[in-house]
Amino acid sequence: MTEHQPFNERYNARTAEPKWQKIWAERGIFTTSNADPRPKYYVLEMFPYPSGRIHMGHVRNYTMGDVVARYKRAMGMNVLHPMGWDAFGMPAENAAIERKVHPKGWTYDNIATMKNQLKSMGLSLDWTREIATCDPSYYKHQQKMFLDFLKAGLVAREYRKVNWDPVDQTVLANEQVIDGRGWRSGAEVVQRDLHQWVFKISDYAQDLLEAIDTLDRWPEKVKLMQKNWIGRSEGLLVRFMLDPATTLNKENELEIFTTRHDTLFGAKFMAISPDHPLAQAAAAKDAKLAAFIAECKKMGTAQADIDTAEKMGYDTGIKAIHPFDANWKLPVYVANFILMDYGTGAIFGCPAHDQRDLDFANKYMLGNTPVVCPPGQDPATFVITDVPYLEDGKMINSRFLDGMTPEAAREEMAKRLEQETRGNRPVGKRQVNYRLRDWGISRQRYWGCPIPIIHCEKCRVMPVPEKDLPVELPEDVTFDKPGNPLDRHPTWKNVKCPQCGGAARRETDTMDTFVDSSWYFARFTDPWRTQSPTDRKVVDHWLPVDQYIGGVEHAILHLLYSRFFTRAMHKTGHVGLDEPFAGLFTQGMVVHETYRDQAGNWVLPAEVKIEGGEGARKATHITTGAPIEIGSIEKMSKSKKNTVDPDDIMESYGADVARWFMLSDSPPDRDVIWSEEGVQGASRFVQRLWRTVGEIAHVKAPAARPAQFSAEAEKVRKAAHRALSNVSGDIEKLRFNRCVAHVYEFSNALNDAIGSTEQAPPPDLAWALREAGDILVRLFHPMMPHLAEECWAALGHKSLVASESWPQAETALLQEQTITLPVQINGKKRADVTVAHDAGKEAIESAVLALDVVKKALDGKSPKKVIVVPQRIVNVVA
């Protein structure tokens, strides 16, 4: 048996934590067998990018997952709780450029460091399943699936806009474009069209949308965000004739998509995307238009930039003819806010009922005609100036639509336009549109999974034969020149065409790292398998993930891509289901105060000393003594230096304290403020628990359960079993902050009981105290596993608490004999009434009416109404 610490000393996390971690590892208790017959439970936290060191966000995320894993294990389930590395990505290449280190070396060094950090947290992870997405043994299978998807028609090539840095000769991520300039070069960024590989996620738009409703253990907000992202809209395609006098015969019509065809009589202009073929054709004959389009290309590709940029247009001189009036001509503008990717890249503008159209019309003095009149408003006096009318109403100024609701008007308009034909085709056609675009996966970068394609002059685009997988990244690359190192590698891209044997070149683009993270959860089920990405028997047993936990910043992209990828894997036979994550939890961020010195430089919390409380907090620099300004609380970030290094915390307080603090106070889905005081509070509590358990360890109790318990012993038992019931329920609901509160409550109650006990408590109380001690330790074990092991051993147990089963609450102890109900008179609390816990409504009512306060308030009259809510409250309406 292991030596445990004597109770006259403080609990020493520094010696206890490594000791228990070693024992857990030696006994392999967190290694999961795929053959274990017990019911499965798959708990997964979003795997980290190996950026260098773990941060507090990781500590929070992985602690939550670990609580669930340890709890479910105690509940008798076969728990899969793996960990890996989202190891491809740009920071490795940035390090290569800035520090002359190889991305691979940099990444694996980081993994080694972070793995040690995670190990020191005492997480119950199965490290035998560790994977790194940058390992050829992982990405080989990803390449195989790319080829399978290609065969299954799930992959296509499309032109896509990217931010191009003309100096660095590279594509920039949106975050690398700052005020329209490249972050490294400072050069003005231009939009460029690149031929890209895309996954056809839009084929699944309807399915992904509908299936959201089956995800009953996902947060509503995430589901709503995904629905809006997919953005289904039912609208109408309308073909407008172009006035031949204003255009060449070649372009004789313009097709637009609209969801507001009810407002067609409010149209004032047409707007097309700068990338629209008509705009391109017109620009060929109009140098000014060409210049305008070039100007539009200087805008970034980020949606927020497009939406917030000033609305600009260029009148092409082309006129479109209103479908219901041959004499009604609408000017056709090229406008910077029209996207080619959405609908047909062309719209009609109705300024009175759309903000963007109104801004545009006001700028170019195109006027507006309201066609929907608000209820109760006189149409004759209804005018629109700066704010469009977007609500429901009655149609006006709209000929045959007048008087209808907008909804009926849309229906009527669609019907009429569908019936009208021009050139054997209807003028209008109903269409369901999605905002969701196909997923562009091509990246012009080195540190990613190579796309297994060979380009041959003769045979065009050829998949790499499966026997040649993986296509491995060459290691001899340089980062001293602009552009993609793969592209300028002297030999790597030169290959023979697999079909004709002639000279060909490899695809030098690599995959978006979201691809890597779209199936890692499946790979964890059998990471050793070499012949295929998954073993169907194994993967179908483990999936879906029962509880997935990660940051809300992944609410849309990562989760939606994973849902699509799982469907694609299903279609190609790699898994047997569509939805990868049955339960999802999105945790909040870790935030911290910011500090600046007098020169305005950010200062690390570790360098700041805080004194004085309550409004009078003053901060000084720990070494120089210079005054420090305390700033706002913000997300921990390197740039603002408001970070706390988990290593420092674990070194000075221990992993359990860090874990406990991360779980306490804030609800897990909200931000938590890291504060020194809070950590110290957690640290004090660890010592208090240690002392409490020490007291109980000294209590000599009979082996057999006493037949009777005194009131005092009963009180202890009730506190224990109530805490047990509460903590269990709150872990199930992932309400860890309440678990923490209940452990505090229980521990306080236990301390009270011990404090009022003489040296040797009577046998029944002694037994109750020992029972409570055993429950207490098992209750906090998922949150503070090292302390729990130390306490468990101290209580004389030979087993590991990590392998113990979860205690069962005795329901009889949860029910009080009498309950005290608040009594309200007219909704205000005026008294209490104590009744038997199972008292009926009538009994409660008569007890309440007998109260002096109630009698006085009623003043002899009978109450209008008495509302009795069982177990809750009584309200007397006088």
Add this chain to the structure above:
RNA sequence: GCGGACGUGGCGGAAUGGUAGACGCAAGGGACUUAAAAUCCCUAGAAGCGAAAGCUUCGUCCCGGUUCGAGUCCGGGCGUCCGCACCA
């Protein structure tokens, strides 16, 4: 700009439409100590009344609504935060 959330004491927060402020932090008072740390006990939303036990009024960002009853539901504001397709 679009989409999503959040707003409760000095602070983090608790509260199936049912006693607002559990639990913790910080604070104040006391005990122990030569002293400090640690620990333990007590107090604590605001205002007012009372010698006291206690009582009254107000109070969950603001305005309005639904309800016997609203922190919670609905409508409208204000503020803060997150995401927006090549950051992960």
